[in-house]
Amino acid sequence: MKFMLIMRATDETFAAYENVDFNEMIAVMGKFNEEMMNAGVMIGGEGLDPEDPGVVVDYSSETPVVTDGPYGETKELFNGFWMLEVASKEEAVEWAKRAPMQGPGSKMEIRRVTEIDEFPQDNEWVQKEKGWREQLGTA
Amino acid sequence: MGPEGEGLAGAARHGLSEQLDARRRVEALWRIESARIVAGLARYTGDLALAEDVAQEALAEALVNWPREGVPRDPVAWLLTTGRRRAIDAFRRRSALDDRLPQLDTGPAPDRPDDTDDDVLTLMFTACHPALSREAQVALTLRVVGGLTSDEIARAFLVSTATVQARITRAKKSLGAAEAGFRAPESDELGARLAAVLSVVYVIFTEGSSASSGDALIRFDLAGEARRLARVLARLMPGENEVHGLLALLELTSARFPARTDSDGEPVLLEDQDRRLWDDSAIRRGRAALRSAERVGRGLGYYGLQAAIAECHAVARSVADTDWERVVALYEALGTLAPSPVVELNRAVAVSMARGPADALPLVDAVAEDLPDSHQVAGVRGELLRRLGRTTEARTELERAVSLCGNDRERTVLHRKLADLP
Numbered sequence: 001m002k003f004m005l006i007m008r009a010t011d012e013t014f015a016a017y018e019n020v021d022f023n024e025m026i027a028v029m030g031k032f033n034e035e036m037m038n039a040g041v042m043i044g045g046e047g048l049d050p051e052d053p054g055v056v057v058d059y060s061s062e063t064p065v066v067t068d069g070p071y072g073e074t075k076e077l078f079n080g081f082w083m084l085e086v087a088s089k090e091e092a093v094e095w096a097k098r099a100p101m102q103g104p105g106s107k108m109e110i111r112r113v114t115e116i117d118e119f120p121q122d123n124e125w126v127q128k129e130k131g132w133r134e135q136l137g138t139a
Numbered sequence: 140m141g142p143e144g145e146g147l148a149g150a151a152r153h154g155l156s157e158q159l160d161a162r163r164r165v166e167a168l169w170r171i172e173s174a175r176i177v178a179g180l181a182r183y184t185g186d187l188a189l190a191e192d193v194a195q196e197a198l199a200e201a202l203v204n205w206p207r208e209g210v211p212r213d214p215v216a217w218l219l220t221t222g223r224r225r226a227i228d229a230f231r232r233r234s235a236l237d238d239r240l241p242q243l244d245t246g247p248a249p250d251r252p253d254d255t256d257d258d259v260l261t262l263m264f265t266a267c268h269p270a271l272s273r274e275a276q277v278a279l280t281l282r283v284v285g286g287l288t289s290d291e292i293a294r295a296f297l298v299s300t301a302t303v304q305a306r307i308t309r310a311k312k313s314l315g316a317a318e319a320g321f322r323a324p325e326s327d328e329l330g331a332r333l334a335a336v337l338s339v340v341y342v343i344f345t346e347g348s349s350a351s352s353g354d355a356l357i358r359f360d361l362a363g364e365a366r367r368l369a370r371v372l373a374r375l376m377p378g379e380n381e382v383h384g385l386l387a388l389l390e391l392t393s394a395r396f397p398a399r400t401d402s403d404g405e406p407v408l409l410e411d412q413d414r415r416l417w418d419d420s421a422i423r424r425g426r427a428a429l430r431s432a433e434r435v436g437r438g439l440g441y442y443g444l445q446a447a448i449a450e451c452h453a454v455a456r457s458v459a460d461t462d463w464e465r466v467v468a469l470y471e472a473l474g475t476l477a478p479s480p481v482v483e484l485n486r487a488v489a490v491s492m493a494r495g496p497a498d499a500l501p502l503v504d505a506v507a508e509d510l511p512d513s514h515q516v517a518g519v520r521g522e523l524l525r526r527l528g529r530t531t532e533a534r535t536e537l538e539r540a541v542s543l544c545g546n547d548r549e550r551t552v553l554h555r556k557l558a559d560l561p
Contacts, residue, residue, distance in 0.1 A: 001360075038256070039171060040370030043424065085367070087360060090167035115397065115418075130415035 002043070002113035003092035005082040010105030011075050014050065017103065028100040036084065036095060044083035053077055076105070083113070161206035165214075166288070169198060172215050173286030174371075178258035180222045181321040184230075187265045188311035190321070191283055193225035194218070259284070260375045261323045263368075267335045270317030275310035276339045277346075282307055284371075285364050295359040296346065333376070337385050337442065340368045344389050348396070362396075365389055373428065383432035384443025390425030391449035394418040406548050410458045422453045444473045463493035480509040480516075488519060496526040514543035518553055525560060534560055 017025070036042035048054075053069035069077065086092050089112065096108045119126045173194065181190035197218045211217040266279040281287045281295075289307065293300040324332040347361025369386040376382050398416035401407050429450055432443045439447055448469045455461035470486035483506045491499030503520050510516050521536035537557050544550045 001363075038371065038374045040367035040374070043420065085363060087170060087363065088163070088167055090163045091170055094164070094167045094171055130413070 001086060001088065001092075002115075003084050003086060003089065004111050004113055005084060005092065005096050005099070006078055006109040006111065007080045007099075007101065008107040008109060009050075009077050009079050012104040013106045016106075032098060032100050035098070036082070041084045041086050041091075041095065042082060043085050045081060047080040048078060050077075050079055076107075158206035161210060162202060164210060165198070165201050165205055168214050170286040172218070173198075174259050174262060174284045175255045176215065176218050176222060177283045178255055178262040179219060180226060181262060181265070182255075182258045183223060184226050185321050186315075187262070187283070187319070187321050188314055189226060189229060190222075191307075191311065193222045193229060196225045197221035256375055257323070259371070261321060263336050263372070263375075264324055264332050265314070265319055265321055267332070267339050268314060268317065268319045269332070269335065270313050270319060271310050273339070273342065275306055275313065276335065277342055278303060278306045279310045280339050280368070281343065281361075281364070284368065287359060287364070291359045295361050333379060333381070336372070337381060340365050340372070340385060340389075341442070343368070344392075348392065362389075362393060366393060373431070377431075378435060380432045380435035380437050381440040381442050383428045383435065384440055384446050387425045387428035387432060387446035388442045388449060390421050390428060391446055391453050394421035394425060394453060405551060408552065409452065414456065417453065425453065426450055439472075441473070441477050444469055444476065448473075458492070461492070463489055467493050480506050480513075483509075484513075484516060484519060491523055491526070496523040499523055500527070512543055514540045514545075514549070514553075517543060518556075522556065525556075530560055 033042065033045070056067050056069050058065040058067065084092055084095060086095070089110070092110050096110055099108060101108065176197075177187075177190050177194045180194055181187045184190050184193075200221055201214070201218060205211070205214075263280065263284055266283050267276045271279065278292060281292050282289070287295075289300050289303045293303045296303070343361050344365035347363070347365060366386070366389050369382070369389050372382045373386050394417045395409075395412065397418060398412040398414065399407055407413075425446065429443065429446050432439060432446070448466055451462050451466050451469070466489040467486060470482060470489055474482045474486060483502065487499045487502035487506065490502060500520075500523050503516065503523060507513075507516050507520065517536050517540035521533050521540055524530075524533035524536055534557065537553055537560070541550055541553045541557070544553060
């Protein structure tokens, strides 16, 4: 089973991290990644630019409203993700608990990744998506 | 090591679902940590069988205590300390009976199994010890390295839990009788011992990949576990080309899983598979592992060559687009390294794709002398005869293949071929 571990942080989280030495932060994150590599469970991951919180497109009204990120009132930002291949959701949770994250508002969301063969295969758009995935080189 | 964020009121709230959650959490933790815990205890006691016994006792204790009292803040330290205490008890009992036995050092235990990479590797080698049958090696590896329960192993192999337990008990006795201890192989035996470890991982994978999708709901994902073990090995032994080769083979083979059966669960031949269903991220990982195997600089071995063949298919957009001459060359190399009629048959199929059925038929005829009663040989021969327009002979050969075939699904494919004959 594949799971995505999604890091979430708030302004308070970032403020708390300001005093942490950058090299030290890279080292603890590297150690966590190394542990997952050694355990044979990590199959991917990316970090998102914390300096540029991006933009948010809100579809609540008839015309989409574009605002600067992060996400409205919650001020919550996704700032990276890992892809894990493990035997159960509980195992993904155990790995998430070991992530070197701390501080107010710092969170991790754990979601199972669906596989293409879970969708109805005779659907025209599922058929098309298979072609796109091939073109994009994504799973 | 108090309960995690729970006072008395929290403990009292623990109902059945909380107990189940705690149990699942223990099992997940065990999957992640069992190899390091058992390896640490085996290093401490010098005895894998004893280490496994006391680790299981610690696990059983955790399964009783944690749902009731909460999961300790540092569960790994708890399991290690408990296991170590049980080991000391066991040694005391033994040395009371025999005062020639040494006492274990009862000094403070390290809280964390630091720098245990070598121990985990020794664990793998010991679980695949030459004194054990392949069946016992597989069961013991899944138990001590993979952290699977007897129940999970039983469900994966469709045997009873009692059978698995008996297999593991016997394996532990054999290790004791062979005085296997807990040590890394000597350099002169490393090659053979590594081959055994890789073969065990491969057996686990093939057992897992033969499960149909319906089975997947109840059977433990052995193919996934084999991939995990191969990744662990690749981290532990980066200088061994065949470790990377095996990982590459498993990833590239797994990439085809989504396309290997149709909606009725019937097998789909490689040539008929919807290649858009292949898992591209698995293909990328497999190709990366294959490059690692090549970078070692000793050429490709048994698994690496099979991975290179799988790569030829993985990168081809269709059967026609496949570099069949390269596939032929790779099968030739494989046949030189590990001669077998099955490799020869596959080489013949590749030759038929690269150069046509006329060139391939003599090769298949030669294989047929070695394997006169193989439905696969008869099936390939029938297919070549069909392509040569020798329909009557093709029909006879395909009918013979049907009569020799013991597998329902493969028989279905053969019947389909017969029905398609002009």
